[in-house]
Amino acid sequence: MDAVQKIYEQLPDEKAIQIQRTRKDFKGDFTLVVFPLLRITKKPPEQTANEIGEFLKREVEEISDYNVIKGFLNLSVDNNFWISFLNTIVGDPDFGLQKRTNPKKILIEYSSPNTNKPLHLGHIRNNLLGYSVATILETQGHEVVKVNLVNDRGIHICKSMLAWQKWGNNLDPDKADKKGDHLVGDFYVKFDQEYKKEVNTLLQQGMNEEDAKKKAPLIAEAQEMLRKWEARDPEVIELWKEMNRWVLDGFDITYKNLGVDFDKIYFESDTYKLGKQLVLQGLDEGVFYKKEDGSVWADLTDEGLDEKLLLRADGTSVYMTQDLGTANQRHDDFNANELIYVVGNEQNYHFQVLRILLSKLGFSWAEQIHHLSYGMVELPEGKMKSREGTVVDADDLIEEMVQTAESMSKELGKLDGFEEQEKNRIIRTIGLGALKYFILKVDPKKSMTFNPKESIDFNGNTGPFIQYSYTRIQSLIKKAKDKGLKIPEKTDQKPKISSKELQLIKILHQYPEILTEAAANYSPAVIANYIYEVAKEYNQFYHDHPILSEEKRSVSQFRLLLSVQVGRIIRSGMKLLGIDVPERM
């Protein structure tokens, strides 16, 4: 910008300075797009570019050369700059981590399971996204609180409980030799089957469908149970506590396998009454209104939306009421600057309304609520439907991935010479790495297709490929040490560097930008795709250039240094995604 001012004696608009990375097929590192500057220079694009380029080459030390193609001024940065950049980052183990002067306190809610069935593929996407975004924000210097709101009450919970009472034969997870969440899920399915039978019978007796669904004895019993639960009936409460414990123990295992965790777990049974007070307050203030039957509503037609029910005629809450309450409570509990909800895109409307209602109630922090909306996970055959048994169970899937990792590794002879225990750890890391990476590399907001067969692929743009690149670097470092080759802290000499080495350094240079972008968009996918690029670039470089050759020691040292740094970037990037990398594989 200064350059433009000096040459043309006029300060350009900040927006008019467009500097970007030069495309691969052109010579240069950074490109200045001169089109926006023509208004000031009043000269043809090429002449303008040449004038600026000449000036920069003369005045700025780091810029070694330039070339002009049409309206693009490609600037080449001196190799010494890249070498000293590499030296700098090697000396900074926290390279890329932002030290913010004004860190935010960010609360992120994710997972939010129901305690009537086990976790499935959709939950996996949710959990991985939530955990990863939390880690990314932390590295950006923010204080992050991870929260899980467990939906542990309601009619669906009663359905499982009722089925257990009727057909459970006092079975528990130990006796059934089954994870508790799966056992309870079985009863949920059982309920639905029996309920359907009843509805069919009623239909055959000539009842219409709507009535039959309402009048079936089982649903009536479940509703009765819910009433008892709300009245704190001791027997029901005890059963409820026990079965929830089974499920939660089961979830803990799945969470542990996925490598996710929480700072605080909320239970809906504790919070479901919140919000009513807020609504009544809003009613007093005239923000909401009451209908003749006594129900309370919000009028959102000004915003282009419908009316929204907040309290039923009998004074009980709905989902939205609760969410108003929990949002408020959370804001009070943590005084967070930002609240992120990781929730599927089927609730986009809900969160749109939630934000509007909170601001209508006068909460200034309403705008700090972010809905991290993610798309459905579909199977090649179509959508997953729990009732039709086409869900992919989380535990089954994890197990399947690990088993595939095992058989692939065996086939390739990768596991020879490992202790049993270490072998198991490695195949777990790889199997889960494949699964996690497959899910995280896709832009969160897009719905994605999950093909179980393809996801287990370990070649190409996959987690195992990246893990593999990392372990090769580790092995390289070890072998270098064994050979007595010292890994340099930095390189003081000025080695001649090849184009591939340069390219790698330039890619590493982008790391901080990538982190910022990922944090701003709440998108681990940005990092995933970047790490793949690093790993791929490294593999190509690695293939072309032997590093440990005796005769070219000085060159080798530099390459070793570069390898170490690539390894660090891969490891930290994978950590941000919540994916482990093995030291050897």
Next chain:
RNA sequence: GGUCUCGUAGCUCAGUUGGAUAGAGCAACAGCCUUCUAAGCUGUGGGUCGCAGGUUCGAAUCCUGCCGGGAUCACCA
């Protein structure tokens, strides 16, 4: 029907927020194991960026309208 969202190679996905000749992997085909791990590397073929307009020096990207898929518009959570 209203609102939101997505549409890029046969398949799964990127595309640095408006820049240059559109990028990977898988699948197909042809090569590469005396270098440190071949879970790798090299090459070939494959595109009307859903369609049509508009905005401007310049559009996969922004605006409008169609077409197609998905979500949502519950006194379910």
